[in-house]
Amino acid sequence: MDLHALTIHELQDLLGTREVSARDLTEAFYRRIAALDDRVHAYVTLTPEQAFEQADRADHRRQMGESGPLLGIPLAIKDVICTAGIRTTCGSKILHNFVPPYDATVIEHLTAAGVIVLGKTNMDEFAMGLSTEHSASGITHNPWDLSAIPGGSSGGSAAAVAADECAAALGSDTGGSVRQPAACCGIVGLKPTYGRVSRYGLVAFASSLDQIGPMTKDVRDAALIMNVIGGNDPRDSTSAAMPMPDFTRALTGSATGLRLGIPREYFVGGIDSAVEQAVQAAVQVLEEVGATTAEVALPHSEYGVAAYYILAPSEASSNLARYDGIKYGYRTPQWSNLRDMYMHTRDEGFGAEVKRRIMLGTYALSAGYYEAYYQKAQQVRTLILRDFEEAFRHVDVIVAPTAPTPAFKIGEKTDDPLQMYLSDVFTVPVNLAGLPGISVPCGFNSAGLPIGLQIIGKPFDEETILRVAHAFEQHTDYHRRKPPL
Amino acid sequence: MITREDVEHVAELARLELTAAEKEQFIAQLNNILTYFEKLNELDTSDVEPTSQVIPMSNVFRDDAVQPSLDRTKVLQNAPEESHFFFKVPRIIEE
Numbered sequence: 361m362d363l364h365a366l367t368i369h370e371l372q373d374l375l376g377t378r379e380v381s382a383r384d385l386t387e388a389f390y391r392r393i394a395a396l397d398d399r400v401h402a403y404v405t406l407t408p409e410q411a412f413e414q415a416d417r418a419d420h421r422r423q424m425g426e427s428g429p430l431l432g433i434p435l436a437i438k439d440v441i442c443t444a445g446i447r448t449t450c451g452s453k454i455l456h457n458f459v460p461p462y463d464a465t466v467i468e469h470l471t472a473a474g475v476i477v478l479g480k481t482n483m484d485e486f487a488m489g490l491s492t493e494h495s496a497s498g499i500t501h502n503p504w505d506l507s508a509i510p511g512g513s514s515g516g517s518a519a520a521v522a523a524d525e526c527a528a529a530l531g532s533d534t535g536g537s538v539r540q541p542a543a544c545c546g547i548v549g550l551k552p553t554y555g556r557v558s559r560y561g562l563v564a565f566a567s568s569l570d571q572i573g574p575m576t577k578d579v580r581d582a583a584l585i586m587n588v589i590g591g592n593d594p595r596d597s598t599s600a601a602m603p604m605p606d607f608t609r610a611l612t613g614s615a616t617g618l619r620l621g622i623p624r625e626y627f628v629g630g631i632d633s634a635v636e637q638a639v640q641a642a643v644q645v646l647e648e649v650g651a652t653t654a655e656v657a658l659p660h661s662e663y664g665v666a667a668y669y670i671l672a673p674s675e676a677s678s679n680l681a682r683y684d685g686i687k688y689g690y691r692t693p694q695w696s697n698l699r700d701m702y703m704h705t706r707d708e709g710f711g712a713e714v715k716r717r718i719m720l721g722t723y724a725l726s727a728g729y730y731e732a733y734y735q736k737a738q739q740v741r742t743l744i745l746r747d748f749e750e751a752f753r754h755v756d757v758i759v760a761p762t763a764p765t766p767a768f769k770i771g772e773k774t775d776d777p778l779q780m781y782l783s784d785v786f787t788v789p790v791n792l793a794g795l796p797g798i799s800v801p802c803g804f805n806s807a808g809l810p811i812g813l814q815i816i817g818k819p820f821d822e823e824t825i826l827r828v829a830h831a832f833e834q835h836t837d838y839h840r841r842k843p844p845l
Numbered sequence: 846m847i848t849r850e851d852v853e854h855v856a857e858l859a860r861l862e863l864t865a866a867e868k869e870q871f872i873a874q875l876n877n878i879l880t881y882f883e884k885l886n887e888l889d890t891s892d893v894e895p896t897s898q899v900i901p902m903s904n905v906f907r908d909d910a911v912q913p914s915l916d917r918t919k920v921l922q923n924a925p926e927e928s929h930f931f932f933k934v935p936r937i938i939e940e
């Protein structure tokens with residue numbers, strides 16, 4: 361039996377009957393990683409020593425009579441989430457040697473639940489990108505086509521899940537960085553409502569947009585991880601004091617009575633025909649399982665990319681000011697005075713895309729330009745938010761493509777940043793409005809590359825998007841297909 | 846239009862030492878991106894409140910209780926240079 365191919369809940373069935381141990385699973389995944397990761401390059405750091413300790417502890421807990429949905433399950437963690445004692449680089453030279461002295465809150469929750477951390481996954485530097493081509497640790501390849509991007513910025517996590525190099529993974533999503541790589545790699549990716557999951561220990565990119573989310577082989581696994589990582593955290597003052605449901609209870613297999621909104625603005629211009637067909641077919645499937653559909657208007661969608669690429673770099677330019685070569689991370693070996701040390705440390709430590717966004721953000725916030733760019737973008741953010749509020753007066757969820765095209769080729773867009781940014785068109789409005797969104801596999805193009813269906817929900821209504829995603833999954837088999845590795 | 850002087854000024858504000866080649870590249874790329882941003886001027890936002898964050902929360906308080914700090918040794922292990930339990934920094938006051 362291919363243990364590495366199973367979902368969390370399937371593995372849990374085997375662990376529960378003692379057919380396999382957590383140690384068996386850990387060995388199986390490391391064998392899989394050894395066989396494939398030379399080609400996929402999903403991982404930046406592997407942590408076998410700690411993983412086998414965690415596995416033995418999980419097996420011991422089970423022997424003592426404990427059980428739990430994540431007890432003994434091997435996961436991969438995006439290298440932007442702090443793990444105590446394990447190097448956390450954010451894909452950047454400037455953090456190449458950073459060993460966090462503490463765990464992120466999500467890691468504390470997962471550890472308490474008995475999870476095994478196999479290693480840290482590759483990403484675009486500081487989560488800035490959608491192709492995982494901007495990492496100081498090199499490029500990650502799409503398991504479905506090694507010459508294609510895996511999406512990003514959580515491309516390492518997405519590729520690790522798709523290639524069965526872990527049972528599931530955590531990613532982070534600031535403008536689509538969980539949902540878009542999930543779509544590119546044919547897996548499930550959930551971005552929770554802003555405030556649902558603590559950001560304590562998530563290295564900051566754009567603090568008003570960042571959320572951690574699960575990347576999994578099916579919808580049930582996403583619900584299981586959400587049950588563990590969500591909830592209020594006193595250490596993150598933006599984490600919401602909202603009740604945490606059992607998300608698996610939303611998985612009824614039916615979409616009966618639910619109203620789906622189809623935003624007409626998401627189906628005009630620039631969208632790949634295979635993506636459009638797959639999403640239209642997915643809407644039909646959802647109608648067959650009981651949902652009704654209505655067209656909705658999100659008239660300010662087309663301004664999302666411009667607003668996002670002002671706001672996110674502005675917040676980033678402020679957040680990344682902390683990398684100064686003093687308290688942690690890289691310091692240039694050669695300098696003559698303090699200013700010189702800052703300038704060289706940051707020039708040598710940051711990659712091109714991060715510098716570009718720091719420049720953009722600094723420019724947008726600088727004297728004379730603040731009103732024209734930053735404040736204007738914040739006002740447009742309000743208009744985008746109002747669009748969604750109006751649409752959700754008429755429908756329960758909004759259904760759309762996750763990305764306008766399947767995964768493009770490695771190197772195809774690296775010379776033209778604006779073209780790259782425009783690929784974020786369907787995901788960034790969701791972050792600007794703070795809404796939950798999930799991407800589920802809904803088809804393949806003629807080249808065999810996966811396509812993602814995005815389901816967007818009301819604030820703190822992850823349950824309904826999980827329910828719709830699960831109902832879709834119950835009536836399709838796209839999520840069960842495996843890449844030809 | 847963003848000029849070479851603008852790029853140099855912003856790089857100075859951001860404490861980024863850019864090479865001549867990087868400056869040339871940024872002039873072209875940033876102009877391209879900033880031109881795209883002009884799209885936002887199609888919208889009249891004169892009566893629209895700005896949104897800085899989406900959660901309707903403010904003044905999140907907690908009890909001012911003493912809690913353990915991070916482990917000093919572990920923290921200093923990440924320092925590029927340390928000395929006697931302090932971060933060692935470049936001289937900032939001229940002799």
